[in-house]
Amino acid sequence: MAFTNSCYPRSISSHGKRQMTIEEFKQWLKQFDYDGDGRISKEELREALRSVGGWFTTWKSGRGIKSADTNGNGYIDDTEINNLISFAEKRFGVKIVMS
Template sequence: MRKARQVEVPLTEEQLKGMIRRFDTDGDGKISRKELKVGLRSLGLRFSGFRAIRALHHADANGDGVINDDEMNELAKYVSNKWGRMR
């Protein structure tokens, strides 16, 4: 019996954005630093607080401290480039 190989496939930006949108636990349409931290931790990423701060700093174009829908593309690109393949 052959053992199945597990192949990691990078997520598309649309898949990443869908995943990140689920981090919006209060339903306001924005991702706060706390929501991003909890979401990244749920994905198994270590140092999620630090990573959330860095990602927010990178993607928060208007400086309001949250990621809105307009900034979601930049956040998805950052996550994809920084942390590569995510399951």
């Protein structure tokens, strides 16, 4: 999946994936927090994936929430974002690096 959103850097890693920092990933994801509660729901994550032309967005968003949501409340908050980063590197076709 290629990220085409303008907030994504256009550099390509040696693995052939789009590369961004953790902060860039968080900033991109937060723009889909439509209700402004500081958390990402399954529906918001699905919209984020759709915005970059993702396939199987319902499945991927469900798996992303399940993988990252350690407290089981159905949302990804700031304390769980690193869990989503790990999932994103495997499933979203992006390489996330330290700033």
